[in-house]
Amino acid sequence: LKIRSVHLEEENRVVVLVTSLLLPGENYLIPAHEVFKDHFGIPVSVSFLGFETETSDDRDPPVLASATPACQETGVDLNLKEIRLTFSEKMRPGRGFSRKEIPDDDWKFPPLGGSSWDASSRVLVYTLDEQLKPNTTYILPLRSAFRDWNNNPIQDFDYVFTTGE
Numbered sequence: 001l002k003i004r005s006v007h008l009e010e011e012n013r014v015v016v017l018v019t020s021l022l023l024p025g026e027n028y029l030i031p032a033h034e035v036f037k038d039h040f041g042i043p044v045s046v047s048f049l050g051f052e053t054e055t056s057d058d059r060d061p062p063v064l065a066s067a068t069p070a071c072q073e074t075g076v077d078l079n080l081k082e083i084r085l086t087f088s089e090k091m092r093p094g095r096g097f098s099r100k101e102i103p104d105d106d107w108k109f110p111p112l113g114g115s116s117w118d119a120s121s122r123v124l125v126y127t128l129d130e131q132l133k134p135n136t137t138y139i140l141p142l143r144s145a146f147r148d149w150n151n152n153p154i155q156d157f158d159y160v161f162t163t164g165e
Helices: none
Strands: 003-009 014-019 027-031 048-052 064-068 082-087 112-117 123-128 137-142 157-162
Touching: 064 157, 082 137
Parallel strands: none
Antiparallel strands: 003 014, 027 048, 064 082, 082 123, 112 123, 137 157
């Protein structure tokens, strides 16, 4: 659990924690000793703040809804600057790939630079840190590191495209 910010509301009686994505059906404990103080500056006697998130009925795995370049596209421009992957639902912010999962020696892992999720948490954008090679097939193996907000993993899928000359 990553706490991004803490602020008080309702006349300083309610603590609001802005956190990283919480998973459904999980228990969370946040150390509170010496962190929270009353209006006199005296630490509260609570050692931990704890809560449990509700479970979800969603069991459907996310899918890759669209991509730029399109999956299986050929003749992709060598000067491509980014890859955009759009998923069918909101995703956890994972980006895990394993180069070990490339099934063919003739296929290459694209020269990925930075990456970011858009505000909808459905679109993942990878920037490329070097030019693509001509007549080359690139692959991104999408595996269980890609999960929706309800922690359902994507079914194994190979996103593949081939450059032109």
